[in-house]
Amino acid sequence: MPSTFLTSERTRRNQSDRVIRHRSMMLELQGIPVSPGVAIGPALVLDADGYRIPRCIVPASDVEDEFARLHTAVDLVSAHLEHSRLETTATAGRSTGDIFAAQLQMLHDPRLHSELQRRIGEDRQSAAFAVSGVLHNYASALRRLDNPLLADRAQDVLDIERQLLMQLGAVTRQPLSDLSEPVIVLSHMLTPSETANLDRRFVKGFCTETGGPGGHTAIVAKGLEIPAVVGIGDFLHQIAGSNCVIVDGDRGKLIVDPDDDVLENYRERAEYRRSLAVRLAELSQLPAETTDGVRIQLNANIEFPHETVACIDRGADGIGLYRTEFLYLSSDDEPSEEDHYQAYSEVVQKMDGRPVVIRTLDLGADKMGRGNMAHRENNPFLGLRSIRLSLRNLDVFRPQLRAVLRAAVHGDVRVMFPLITTINELRQARMLLNVVAEDLQESGLPYRSDLPVGMMVEVPAAVMMLEHFASEVDFFSIGTNDLAQYTLAVDRSNEYVADLYQSSDPAVLRLIQHSIDVAAKSQTPVSVCGEMSSNPGRALLLLGMGVRNLSVPPSALPRVKKVIRNVSIDQCKAIAERVMKLEAARDVDLYLLDRLSDLAPELVMQ
Numbered sequence: 001m002p003s004t005f006l007t008s009e010r011t012r013r014n015q016s017d018r019v020i021r022h023r024s025m026m027l028e029l030q031g032i033p034v035s036p037g038v039a040i041g042p043a044l045v046l047d048a049d050g051y052r053i054p055r056c057i058v059p060a061s062d063v064e065d066e067f068a069r070l071h072t073a074v075d076l077v078s079a080h081l082e083h084s085r086l087e088t089t090a091t092a093g094r095s096t097g098d099i100f101a102a103q104l105q106m107l108h109d110p111r112l113h114s115e116l117q118r119r120i121g122e123d124r125q126s127a128a129f130a131v132s133g134v135l136h137n138y139a140s141a142l143r144r145l146d147n148p149l150l151a152d153r154a155q156d157v158l159d160i161e162r163q164l165l166m167q168l169g170a171v172t173r174q175p176l177s178d179l180s181e182p183v184i185v186l187s188h189m190l191t192p193s194e195t196a197n198l199d200r201r202f203v204k205g206f207c208t209e210t211g212g213p214g215g216h217t218a219i220v221a222k223g224l225e226i227p228a229v230v231g232i233g234d235f236l237h238q239i240a241g242s243n244c245v246i247v248d249g250d251r252g253k254l255i256v257d258p259d260d261d262v263l264e265n266y267r268e269r270a271e272y273r274r275s276l277a278v279r280l281a282e283l284s285q286l287p288a289e290t291t292d293g294v295r296i297q298l299n300a301n302i303e304f305p306h307e308t309v310a311c312i313d314r315g316a317d318g319i320g321l322y323r324t325e326f327l328y329l330s331s332d333d334e335p336s337e338e339d340h341y342q343a344y345s346e347v348v349q350k351m352d353g354r355p356v357v358i359r360t361l362d363l364g365a366d367k368m369g370r371g372n373m374a375h376r377e378n379n380p381f382l383g384l385r386s387i388r389l390s391l392r393n394l395d396v397f398r399p400q401l402r403a404v405l406r407a408a409v410h411g412d413v414r415v416m417f418p419l420i421t422t423i424n425e426l427r428q429a430r431m432l433l434n435v436v437a438e439d440l441q442e443s444g445l446p447y448r449s450d451l452p453v454g455m456m457v458e459v460p461a462a463v464m465m466l467e468h469f470a471s472e473v474d475f476f477s478i479g480t481n482d483l484a485q486y487t488l489a490v491d492r493s494n495e496y497v498a499d500l501y502q503s504s505d506p507a508v509l510r511l512i513q514h515s516i517d518v519a520a521k522s523q524t525p526v527s528v529c530g531e532m533s534s535n536p537g538r539a540l541l542l543l544g545m546g547v548r549n550l551s552v553p554p555s556a557l558p559r560v561k562k563v564i565r566n567v568s569i570d571q572c573k574a575i576a577e578r579v580m581k582l583e584a585a586r587d588v589d590l591y592l593l594d595r596l597s598d599l600a601p602e603l604v605m606q
Contacts, residue, residue: 026257029232031207033252034218037227038270039205040263043245043256044183045236056126066120070127073167078107080163084196088224089304089326099192103156112138128170135161155217159191179203184245186236186254190217200226205247207232207254229254276602280558284315288561292568296543298561299355299551301529305343308350310554315561318355318412320551321477321529322347324400325363334396340403348411355412357454357477357551358404360429361396362386362418381491386419391428401436408448416454416477421461426472458482458530463511470522477551478515480530484508502585503532509541509580509588516546527551536563536603537592543569544576559603566600 058066081100089097106112112134119130139154139161179202188209195217198206203226211217211230221228227249239245239256246255246266255262288298299320300311311319327335327343348356364385390397404415417429430453437449457463458479466476484490484503491497502508512528519526527549532538534556540563542550552560575595582588597604 026255026259026262027238029235029254029256031229031232031252031254032212032218033228033249034211034230035221035224035226035228035249037205037225037247037249038266038273039184039227039247039249040266040270041182041184041204041245043239044179044185045239046185046187056129057124058126060124063121063124066127067117069168070116070120070131073127073131073164074107076167077160077163078104081107081193084193088196099156100196103160103193106156107160128165128168131161131164131168132170135164155189155191159193162191163193184247186239186245188236192217195221195226196224198224198226200224205249207245207247209233209235277558279602280562281314283558283561283565284313286315286561286565288315288317288564290543290564290568290572291566292570294548294569296564297527297549298557298564299357299527299529299549300554300557301551302347302554305346305350307554308347311557312350314554314557316354316554316557318357319347319351320355320357320527320549321416322356322358324359324361328361328363335399337399337403340400341406344403344407344413345410348407348413351411353411355414357414357416358407359416359418359456360387360400360404361390362456363389381485387417387425387429388419391425391432394432397432398436401433402440402447405433405437405440405447405449405451406445408451409446413448414452414454414475416456416475418456418479419458419482420455420469421459423465423468423472426455426469430472456482456529457515457526458486460487460511463515466515466518467522470518470524473524475525475527476515476519478512478526478528478530480508480512480528480532483511483530484532487511502589503530504538504541504588504592505585506580506583506588509545512542513545513580520546525549534560536560536600537589537596539563540567540572540575540595540599541579541588541592543567544572544574544579563596563600563603571599 081104085097085100085104088100115134116127116130119125119134120127123130125133135157139157142154142157179199182202182204185198185203185206186208187206189211190206190208195206205227206221207229208217209232218228218230227247229247229249229252232254235254244257244263246253246258246263248255248266255266258266288296290296297317297320298315299318300307300314300316301321301323302308302311302319303323303326308319322344324340324343327339344356344358362385364380364383384392390400401415404413407413415433417426420426420429433453434449437447440447440449452474454475454477455462455469455473456479457466457476459482462469463483469476480503484501484505487508488500488502488505490501516526518524526547528542528547529551533542533547533550534552536559539550539560543564550560575592579588579591582591593604
């Protein structure tokens with residue numbers, strides 16, 4: 001999550017190292033890469049100064065007018081946030097759009113409005129002064145919290161403040177809506193809403209002084225595929241608006257006034273990326289098969305029904321992970337059984353006989369925000385979430401299971417339960433699935449009850465008990481994102497410990513290898529659906545460890561298919577054997593990069 005009021009301790013310690021090279025007029029700065037790609041263009045430097053609203057007391061006769069102005073501003077900002085949510089969700093996925101759903105909740109918080117009304121009505125403050133005072137106090141309180149996740153919400157609060165003040169005419173809009181030529185945006189910070197509304201015709205990339213890899217601004221940038229680097233530190237004072245700059249989103253660099261050689265090198269890299277995408281597209285209808293004839297099942301992860309088009313166009317063998325959370329987050333109302341059924345049926349029918357693995361609700365109570373499910377927890381990642389939440393709320397779980405069984409009549413459907421930790425959880429979920437099937441039989445609705453049932457392997461406890469789980473399920477799917485998080489005790493959204501979150505850590509790899517070995521011994525199909533599988537170098541490692549089924553984001557399908565078609569299984573086994581002797585994630589990644597350079601050099605950006 002973004003921390004735009006504070007740089008991390010590591011950032012402050014390394015501030016003197018931010019300038020990598022300052023030769024002649026060229027300046028090279030290091031930050032945190034958050035969205036890959038290369039962008040070249042003139043710099044548009046946004047004013048780094050904050051703004052201060054002067055204290056203003058209004059006459060009693062003007063109080064009602066101030067209330068009216070506030071209500072109008074809230075309505076306009078609300079409409080803007082909802083537009084950003086819908087547009088970003090359609091473009092970059094549900095998890096990115098959720099950022100604006102959270103801001104909408106903040107904007108309509110009754111406590112916020114009560115305090116604003118008190119300040120305007122009793123203290124006779126102007127609407128702008130009241131907004132600035134209340135929301136700055138909220139942000140300051142969040143910053144003081146020990147929990148970095150909550151502290152990072154301060155930026156979302158300040159984003160709402162700026163938007164309200166703009167509608168109230170107290171601050172002017174930054175010059176991002178009147179662009180007519182390509183630019184690289186350089187700023188102290190960019191809010192999530194500012195990032196979501198960047199005109200991609202003209203904004204080719206951006207860099208900020210603050211922020212982290214798990215921040216909302218970073219997430220939006222990645223979802224929109226805008227090359228971006230954040231957390232560079234104090235650099236704006238060194239840059240003039242006319243400078244030519246390069247954003248290297250692959251390596252986390254900002255290069256100011258590049259010399260001719262550097263500029264030409266980056267232009268070649270940008271062109272190479274474009275030509276590579278064209279060449280990889282030619283593989284879309286070819287099988288994901290190694291050079292020695294081993295067929296790999298290459299599936300796609302999706303969140304929305306409309307993503308099936310990209311999956312088919314890029315040659316996915318099926319849907320290895322259909323995240324269903326968007327149904328719960330895209331509306332304030334609880335999704336009905338029919339809502340579930342229509343969404344699942346659309347995907348199954350479009351996939352036309354290809355397998356579709358539907359994962360049941362994988363949210364925490366902190367994200368639900370409705371009824372008795374909206375619990376406040378000190379540590380939601382270790383709390384009531386995923387299968388735990390579903391089993392505590394059967395009125396929510398039953399409609400989803402009924403819809404899955406009904407949609408299964410249209411094709412090859414499989415159901416998967418997330419965050420399984422104990423045998424008892426799995427048995428409860430399976431028992432409820434059987435009960436739901438009996439209910440459907442009595443109702444006379446078409447359904448299938450013989451669909452395969454699987455579980456996510458993403459908790460170390462489940463890995464250690466996997467031999468016992470093997471007799472209870474039809475397949476395993478290893479979720480490397482959460483498995484790394486829970487194994488390493490690292491919150492993957494926390495910028496302060498982001499460097500410790502590594503799915504290539506030897507401890508995580510040993511858990512993955514154990515899971516693969518148990519699956520092979522019990523003859524239980526196993527796939528990997530976490531982000532690890534979408535990295536070509538790590539995909540080589542997974543093949544060498546024994547994985548024959550990968551599920552990746554649609555955008556990663558071409559690159560992963562390319563690397564699969566370039567190697568033999570014996571080469572991958574040799575890679576895995578070497579990796580399992582290494583002691584650090586950095587050593588693993590460097591070795592994998594070296595092997596990828598040898599086996600599929602076109603995928604390695606020089």
